[in-house]
Ligand code: HEC
């Protein structure tokens with residue numbers, strides 16, 4: 001009697017149902033990721049693999065629960081003329097133990113697998129390319145550094161609105177926010193990491209070749225933490241070059257721009273603003289021949305030079321140049337009436353800040369500069385060394401190897 005209490009028919013049914021659940025879960029786990037973006041990094045493959053395992057388990061449980069539900073609706077439906085209550089059932093200890101033990105085992109297994117993937121992503125890789133990421137409402141900027149070809153004892157840094165790298169090179173991002181919490185999210189890399197005020201957070205990935213991709217490949221970076229009015233526009237790009245040589249060609253071109261900025265501070269300032277490495281365009285309105293900004297957080301900058309020389313000078317006791325410098329360097333020191341203290345302290349290096357001021361001085365209604373800026377001596381474009389040809393800085397740039 002005991003041995004036949006579970007009939008062989010029940011056992012076969014359980015086995016068939018079990019196999020169907022696993023096959024169904026497997027189909028769900030393989031089909032769902034087809035709608036995902038490409039896997040552009042080694043980590044994205046690990047994460048998707050982990051996701052497929054979780055989805056297989058979740059898919060099988062989904063089919064089990066829905067299956068039992070539909071089966072019960074059909075099997076235990078009320079028959080015509082049946083108005084009685086259902087039989088009273090007071091729980092089952094065996095069932096409770098089973099449905100507690102199985103999820104417990106699943107959770108422990110997923111914890112172990114997740115921890116393995118997490119620690120492998122976090123692990124320090126050999127020869128990492130380090131890039132500083134700055135998030136500020138509503139812009140991303142990437143800062144690269146390399147030994148200065150003019151004086152290799154110091155570093156030369158430059159900013160870009162794009163994150164450049166190449167296939168196979170491990171990248172380590174050091175991320176800082178200049179205002180509120182932002183979240184660095186690249187769907188193609190599958191990782192999402194917050195930037196927290198007062199802390200530096202890290203983000204590691206290694207780009208891999210994607211079949212059928214044309215290089216340099218571009219993948220979008222989005223801010224995934226609601227951070228204000230233009231949060232939805234806080235988008236940038238990762239550019240993955242196919243080879244190290246392609247990457248270095250881009251890098252040298254950027255170094256070259258740093259070594260040879262326009263001598264005229266006005267042009268230099270305009271170039272900095274046009275490059276959008278600082279988020280000014282996301283908050284301010286400005287309409288000139290070269291710059292068209294449509295922010296709605298800060299005051300319009302057309303005519304700011306006139307105001308700096310008149311009403312602002314009266315209110316602050318500063319000269320127009322000093323007022324403009326202060327409004328960039330210490331934005332909270334004087335608030336334009338009607339606006340709150342939303343402009344962040346962007347930590348713009350001196351030479352760039354003075355160049356931006358020189359450009360702002362030209363934003364007058366008449367078109368004639370309302371003030372002028374003499375760049376401090378260390379900001380003047382370095383004349384080529386006496387013994388070198390005028391092309392020297394360009395050549396030096398071409399030889400400069402990025403800090404690899
Ligand atoms: C997050 C939004 C935001 C960003 C980014 C931002 N600003 Fe502002 N800006 C403001 C706001 C708001 C004010 C008005 C309050 C104040 O005076 O600080 C302002 C004020 C100013 C003023 C004073 C205008 C006047 O009429 O007196 C200047 C000049 C200025 N910003 C320039 C810049 C420049 C240059 C940048 C980029 C380097 C920049 N801002 C980035 C929001 C921003």
Ligand SMILES: [Cu+2]
Pocket residue numbers: 135137138181182183223224225226227231234
């Ligand atoms: Cu943001």
